[in-house]
Amino acid sequence: MGHMARKFFGHIPGQPVGTFYPNRRALADAGVHPPLMQGIHGTAKDGADSIVVSGGYADDEDHGDFVVYTGAGGNDPSTKRQIADQSMSQPNNAGLITSQLAGLPVRLTRGAHPGSAYAPPRGFRYDGLFAVMSHWVDTGRHGFKIVRFRLEQIDGGDPATTASEPSDAQTYATTTVVRRVRDSAQSRFVKGLYAGACQICGVQIPISGGRLYSEGAHIRPLGRPHVGPDHKSNILCLCPNHHAQLDNGGLVIDADLTVRSHPKAGATEVIGKLTVRPGHRIDLANLEYLREHVFPE
Amino acid sequence: MGHMARKFFGHIPGQPVGTFYPNRRALADAGVHPPLMQGIHGTAKDGADSIVVSGGYADDEDHGDFVVYTGAGGNDPSTKRQIADQSMSQPNNAGLITSQLAGLPVRLTRGAHPGSAYAPPRGFRYDGLFAVMSHWVDTGRHGFKIVRFRLEQIDGGDPATTASEPSDAQTYATTTVVRRVRDSAQSRFVKGLYAGACQICGVQIPISGGRLYSEGAHIRPLGRPHVGPDHKSNILCLCPNHHAQLDNGGLVIDADLTVRSHPKAGATEVIGKLTVRPGHRIDLANLEYLREHVFPE
Numbered sequence: 150m151g152h153m154a155r156k157f158f159g160h161i162p163g164q165p166v167g168t169f170y171p172n173r174r175a176l177a178d179a180g181v182h183p184p185l186m187q188g189i190h191g192t193a194k195d196g197a198d199s200i201v202v203s204g205g206y207a208d209d210e211d212h213g214d215f216v217v218y219t220g221a222g223g224n225d226p227s228t229k230r231q232i233a234d235q236s237m238s239q240p241n242n243a244g245l246i247t248s249q250l251a252g253l254p255v256r257l258t259r260g261a262h263p264g265s266a267y268a269p270p271r272g273f274r275y276d277g278l279f280a281v282m283s284h285w286v287d288t289g290r291h292g293f294k295i296v297r298f299r300l301e302q303i304d305g306g307d308p309a310t311t312a313s314e315p316s317d318a319q320t321y322a323t324t325t326v327v328r329r330v331r332d333s334a335q336s337r338f339v340k341g342l343y344a345g346a347c348q349i350c351g352v353q354i355p356i357s358g359g360r361l362y363s364e365g366a367h368i369r370p371l372g373r374p375h376v377g378p379d380h381k382s383n384i385l386c387l388c389p390n391h392h393a394q395l396d397n398g399g400l401v402i403d404a405d406l407t408v409r410s411h412p413k414a415g416a417t418e419v420i421g422k423l424t425v426r427p428g429h430r431i432d433l434a435n436l437e438y439l440r441e442h443v444f445p446e
Numbered sequence: 447m448g449h450m451a452r453k454f455f456g457h458i459p460g461q462p463v464g465t466f467y468p469n470r471r472a473l474a475d476a477g478v479h480p481p482l483m484q485g486i487h488g489t490a491k492d493g494a495d496s497i498v499v500s501g502g503y504a505d506d507e508d509h510g511d512f513v514v515y516t517g518a519g520g521n522d523p524s525t526k527r528q529i530a531d532q533s534m535s536q537p538n539n540a541g542l543i544t545s546q547l548a549g550l551p552v553r554l555t556r557g558a559h560p561g562s563a564y565a566p567p568r569g570f571r572y573d574g575l576f577a578v579m580s581h582w583v584d585t586g587r588h589g590f591k592i593v594r595f596r597l598e599q600i601d602g603g604d605p606a607t608t609a610s611e612p613s614d615a616q617t618y619a620t621t622t623v624v625r626r627v628r629d630s631a632q633s634r635f636v637k638g639l640y641a642g643a644c645q646i647c648g649v650q651i652p653i654s655g656g657r658l659y660s661e662g663a664h665i666r667p668l669g670r671p672h673v674g675p676d677h678k679s680n681i682l683c684l685c686p687n688h689h690a691q692l693d694n695g696g697l698v699i700d701a702d703l704t705v706r707s708h709p710k711a712g713a714t715e716v717i718g719k720l721t722v723r724p725g726h727r728i729d730l731a732n733l734e735y736l737r738e739h740v741f742p743e
Contacts, residue, residue, distance in 0.1 A: 210671060217671050237695075237710075250694075283667060283693065285740040294742070299669065354687055355712040357695025357741060370580060372596065374507065374514050389686030390651055396580065397547075398534075398654025413534075415652040443582040444654060445591070 154183035156191070156198040158253050159278065166277040166305035169269065170258075176201075176273050182258050189221055191244020196253045197281075200245075200300075201273070203260030205229060208289045208297070211267050216257065216279065219289070220245065220296030234294040237286070237358040242296045246358065249281035251332040254303060277305020284357070336365030339384045339429065347388035348424045349400075349408050354388060366392045368402075369435040370443065382432040385423070398444035402436050412446050451480035453492040455550050456575065463574040463602035466566065467555075473498075473570050479555050486518055488541020493550045494578075497542075497597075498570070500557030502526060505586045505594070508564050513554065513576065516586070517542065517593030531591040534583070534655040539593045543655065546578035548629040551600060574602020581654070633662030636681045636726065644685035645721045646697075646705050651685060663689045665699075666732040667740065679729040682720070695741035699733050709743050 160166070161180045170176040173185050182199045184190050188206075191197025202211055206219035207229055220242035223233035237246060248255055257279045259268045267276075279300040289295040345361030346353050354362040366387045369377030377383050387395065394400050399414040406423040410416055425431060440446070457463070458477045467473040470482050479496045481487050485503075488494025499508055503516035504526055517539035520530035534543060545552055556562070557570045564573075576597040586592040642658030643650050651659040663684045666674030674680050684692065691697050696711045703720040707713055722728060737743070 212670065215670070285667075285695070286742055287739045288742075297671075352687065354691050355696050355707060356691060357708070357711055359710070359712050360694075362690050362694060362696070370582075373509065373512075374594075389690050390649065393659050393686050394651050394653060397657075397659060398582070399652050399659070410652060411654070413656070414654055415656050442584050445583055 154180075154190070156195040158196070158198050160256070160305075164275055166275060168275045170273040170275070172272065173201075176258060176275075181256060181275050187221065187241060189241035189245060191248065192240050193238070193243035193247055195244065196247040196251055197241065197244035197255055198248075198253070199256040199258070200279075201258045201260055202268075203273075204262030204265060204268070206295075207231070207291065208287075208295055211259075211265050213267050214302040215282075216300045218245075218298045218300055220298065223293055223295070231289050231291040231293040231295065235286075235296045237284070237296055239296075242284075243358065245281050245298050246284050246360070249284055249298070250360070250362065251337060252280070253332070254278040255281060255300060257300065257302075276302075278303050286357075332365055333379050335379055335381045336384050339381050340365055340386045342426055342429055343386040343424070345386065346424075347391055348385050349387060349391045349421060351424065352388045362389075363387065364389055364392045366395055368395075368431075369438045370396075375438070375443070377435060377438070380432075382430055383435045385431075401440060401444075401446065403440075404433055404436065406431070411444060413444070451477075451487070453488070453495040455493070455495050457553070457602075461572055463572060465572045467570040467572070469569065470498075473555060473572075478553060478572050484518065484538060486538035486542060488545065489537050490535070490540035490544055492541065493544040493548055494538065494541035494552055495545075495550070496553040496555070497576075498555045498557055499565075500570075501559030501562060501565070503592075504528070504588065505592055508556075508562050510564050511599040512579075513597045515542075515595045515597055517595065520590055520592070528586050528588040528590040528592065532593045534581070534593055536593075539581075540655065542578050542595050543581050543657070546581055546595070547657070547659065548634060549577070550629070551575040552578060552597060554597065554599075573599075575600050583654075629662055630676050632676055632678045633681050636678050637662055637683045639723055639726055640683040640721070642683070643721075644688055645682050646684060646688045646718060648721065649685045659686075660684065661686055661689045663692055665692075665728070666735045667693075672735070672740070674732060674735070677729075679727055680732045682728075698737060698741075698743065700737075701730055701733065703728070708741060710741070 164179050164181050176182050188201045189197050190199040208219045210217035220235050222235045222239045223231050225232045258273050258275050260273045261271045262268050280303045282299045282301050284298050340363050345363035356362045363386050366385045367377050368383050401409045401411050408420045410418045461476050461478050473479050485498045486494050487496040505516045507514035517532050519532040519536045520528050522529045554576045555570050555572050556565045558568045559565050577600045579596045579598050581595050637660050642660040653659045660683050663682045664674050665680050668674050698706045698708050705717045707715045
């Protein structure tokens with residue numbers, strides 16, 4: 150069954166942006182969007198790796214380089230009317246939320262439908278990778294609760310043909326920067342091992358749908374010149390507060406896993422001891438690199 | 447004095463990416479990089495809006511679409527050797543840290559120098575906007591402490607001529623997404639008003655250089671379809687934990703400014719009352735929008 154396919158995040162090899170497909174069967178066979186009917190390919194656990202925008206929901210908005218997308222459920226396919234509330238725990242919707250929180254890229258395919266400036270004239274066209282920026286719940290135009298997502302193009306957009314937000318242009322031009330958020334399988338493993346509890350303070354942060362929000366923090370930073378490994382021995386499950394503090398020189402973690410305020414950040418105090426569960430070996434050389442080459446005392 | 451010029455973040459009107467300048471005077475007169483000698487134009491309070499990469503520091507690394515840049519100070523301009531430690535509180539270095547924390551874009555100009563694959567053959571060339579992704583302290587090749595910055599191109603790069611990180615290619619391709627971080631003058635005003643203390647829990651997060659880390663959180667989200675205003679009446683100073691919780695449906699803020707756990711996120715409990723200082727009027731209509739159209743109970 151196509152919709153049971155394993156998730157694969159990113160471009161499908163051999164299927165460049167702009168490729169046309171005559172129908173959903175061809176789109177599924179190419180691996181771009183496995184299910185034949187559903188608009189979202191995803192589950193709460195794995196995330197969603199692909200969506201189709203084809204005018205199936207009255208509340209969808211397509212702006213080219215960003216899309217306001219309506220979740221799955223409660224929709225009568227014959228009339229396109231909402232006939233029931235949508236839920237954030239519906240598996241496809243939960244998949245898009247997982248992709249947002251884990252920073253996973255989502256393939257976006259547009260299907261022909263009237264009234265869209267961005268849809269292909271017929272069939273389906275793979276239009277590249279989008280990031281899920283936010284999710285929320287609103288009342289749709291038919292009076293039922295709908296789950297909505299804002300997705301923004303991150304790869305494959307054509308600058309000549311995509312729109313941006315005119316009203317936000319000034320704000321975007323003067324204040325927008327881009328921050329890379331990496332959340333690999335290793336990072337998700339570590340977050341799962343601690344059930345989203347911060348390894349420094351133990352806090353769990355409840356968010357929509359009863360989920361817990363946490364972040365995978367690399368001890369030795371990724372990328373040049375540090376080239377820390379994206380491996381669980383170099384990753385901690387932290388709350389955003391301690392992640393920001395770790396990344397910006399506010400913390401020292403000693404070889405015995407004692408966590409202290411960094412003396413150059415203000416008062417010196419012991420915050421606690423890093424919680425480490427069985428199956429999670431921290432590479433002490435990475436902690437040493439952090440102390441010696443990132444924020445030395 | 448050129449280096450006392452007001453900061454202006456973003457492209458300079460009339461100076462497109464790729465513009466050449468014969469010397470620093472012409473570069474300064476164009477407004478692209480006001481100081482005639484310093485490599486960084488910035489202060490701790492305002493941030494840094496521009497840098498010049500011209501081979502002045504032995505530890506600089508230019509990789510095209512990202513740069514590992516050495517901070518100011520401790521350098522003998524005649525020999526290009528470090529002769530003293532650098533400091534994160536040196537105003538230009540502090541300016542780049544402010545730009546990182548506030549998400550401000552930095553203009554990058556390359557000057558001709560031997561051994562660089564990306565520098566112009568002569569004079570100076572404006573090469574577009576970069577984001578400061580991180581800062582850290584290391585021991586430079588001459589044995590003194592240096593402050594380093596990783597900057598990544600966010601606008602104006604030529605995909606055909608810029609490099610990316612070969613060793614990270616797989617990680618980047620499969621797991622990287624882009625998150626927009628906006629931090630306007632209004633947002634910085636609000637953060638300053640509370641001295642970085644979270645309006646929900648009061649926590650202050652100390653980081654390098656004795657700074658306090660906080661985030662400006664929009665109540666009614668920016669961008670379509672919400673189009674919340676980027677105005678202080680719509681902005682809260684929050685710790686990253688409460689910011690993540692607010693943005694993802696974990697909190698309700700009532701009209702009397704009581705902050706509660708969102709019933710759909712788990713246990714119902716009163717967390718506290720929003721701290722509001724004189725001079726900061728919260729627009730209650732934005733709180734109502736959040737309750738009614740983003741994460742209704």
